[in-house]
Amino acid sequence: MPEVDLSSICFVVMPFGIKRVGDKDVNFDFIYDEVFVPAIAATPLPEGGYLEARRTDKDFFSADIDIEMYQYIEYSRLSLTDITGLNPNVFYELGVRHRARSSGTVIFRQVDAAIPFDVNHIKAFPYEYEPETQVEESKSLITRVLTESLLNNRLDSPVQIALAAQRAMGLSIDRLLKDAENAIRRHDRPQAIRKYEQAIKLNYGNATLYQEVGLLYKDDGKWNKAAEAFAKATRFIPAYSEAHRELGIAQNKLFSKPGSSLEMTTGEESLKRAIELNDQDFDAYASLGGILKRLQRFEEAYVMYQLATDVSRGHPYPLLNAIRLQVRQRGSMSLTAKQTSQLKRAEQMVRLQTQDSPPSNIPWCFFDLSDIYVFLGRKDACFNALEEGVYNCTSAWQAETHLNSLQLMSNVLAEDEIFKRCIDFLKEEIPNLPQD
Structure with missing residues (x-):
């Protein structure tokens, strides 16, 4: 290998040339040359100097390239x-x-890029290169993220985290965790929970185990157990931002349901703590927005949803909630050029979800698509997407949630024929859906 000081190198792993992504061609060489390289070159090293970018097809290797x-x-x-x-x-x-x-190791993705199941728990920072005005903003984001990574040197490899935990816990826990992972892949959630509970008995103070089993309880709808697990994770690691976020979500879910063994709380404080620990967690902002919306603190909710939209670079969930509240608060359907552009990108992302076999994120992908059509003025397609969403509901609360979201805008859209048709259809179908 040529004499290179690798302590100053940022190695870029990415596709080469022009590749098809979704329904568009992406020029990754342009992204490397015009976005990644200048952003990396602007990243200062703690000991002095700056990072240098490298990519295999851009370097001259003296030996075997592999x-x-x-x-x-x-x-x-x-x-x-x-x-x-x-x-x-x-x-x-x-x-x-x-x-x-x-x-x-720092991971990035374009804002409308899908994230597969196996890595969707890993932080992937969203960036944009179109339109051109987004290039400078993306370079600034990348430089900031790389700088923070150099300064903080946080453990970011899920492989190393898992191996370190397993080495610390011993082979018996290693076996239990493997069994739990295999159960998750078989969609056998009860068996995965049992394996995690057995592992916790062997290592009571491991916050990661409580976080993982809490997520399984959450997926299983066992909110009391989920909240208790997340609370223990935060006790063992007070700076565990993801655990604080999930605790806040669970607390809010239980807020209107008596019988929790935890002190009744909206979850607001837990989510604020999560944001304090990680101000780039758009899920925490969006979840806090949901709490404030249900408490009818609409202006505060709008601020949280807008922050979530900004951090996520236009993720459909906070974007649509921010726009709904904006319509309600301002009494107008008028949108900014940026919001229109974000909605068009969100439409592409959500439409891909509806076209999966089977559709992913149901029924919300259909409900979101319906709202996107409303905001983009495509009312002809709005009701069809809404109808598809209702037919894909597995519980009445899903349709009720969407009905409540639509009714936030009734002060502006009450006389709109398509809007009234959507409201009437939801009210008519909700009693026919399974009740929790």
Whole structure:
């Protein structure tokens, strides 16, 4: 390998050339040259100097390219990985990096890029390169994230985190965790919960185990148990931001349901703590927005949803909630050019969810698409998407939630024929859906 000081190198793992992503062609070489390279070059090293970007097809290797590529993956100070397009080579190299290094791996994706199940728990920072005005904003974001990674040197490899936990806990827990993972892949949630509970008995103070079992209880609708597990995770690691977020969500779910063994609370304080610990967690902002909306603190809710939209670069969930509240508060359907652009990107993302086989994120993908059509003035398609959402509901509360969201805008849309048709249809169908 040529003489290179890898302590100043940021190795970029990404697709090469022009690749098809969804329904558009993406020029990844442009992104590397005009977004990643200048952002990396602007990142200061703590000891002085600046990072340098490297990519295998951009360097001249003196020996076997595979050997030298692996050396770059393993020994570079940082690695920037772009998972846009779900390129198999990118994921392979990301896996190698995660196995090799416990920290120094930063993941990015384009705002409308899908994230597969196996890595959807890993932070992937969203960026944009179109329109051109977004390039400078994206470069600034990337430089900031890389700088923070260098300064904080946080453990970011899920592989290393899991292996360290398993080594600390011993082989018996290692076996239990493997069994739990296999149960999750078989969609056998009760068995996965049992395995995590057995592991907790062997290592009572492990916050990660409580967080994982709490998420399983949450998915199973067992909110009391989920809240208790998240609360224990925060006690063992007070700075565990994800645990505070999930605790706040569970607390809010239980707020109107008597019988919880925990002190009754809206969850607002837990979510504020999560945001204090991680101000880039859009889920925490959005969840806090939901609490404030239910408490009819609409202006505060709008602020939280807008922050979630900004942090996530236009994720459909906070974007649509922010717009609904904006319509209510301002008494007008007028949108900014930025909001219209965000809605068009959200439409692409949500439409892909509805076209999955089976559709993903049901029934919300259909409800979201219906609202997007309303805001973009495509009322002809609005009711059809709403109808599809109702037919994909598994419980009445889902349709009731969407009905409540629509009714927030009744002060503006009450006389609109399509809007009234949607409201009447929801009211008519909700009694026919399964009740919790």
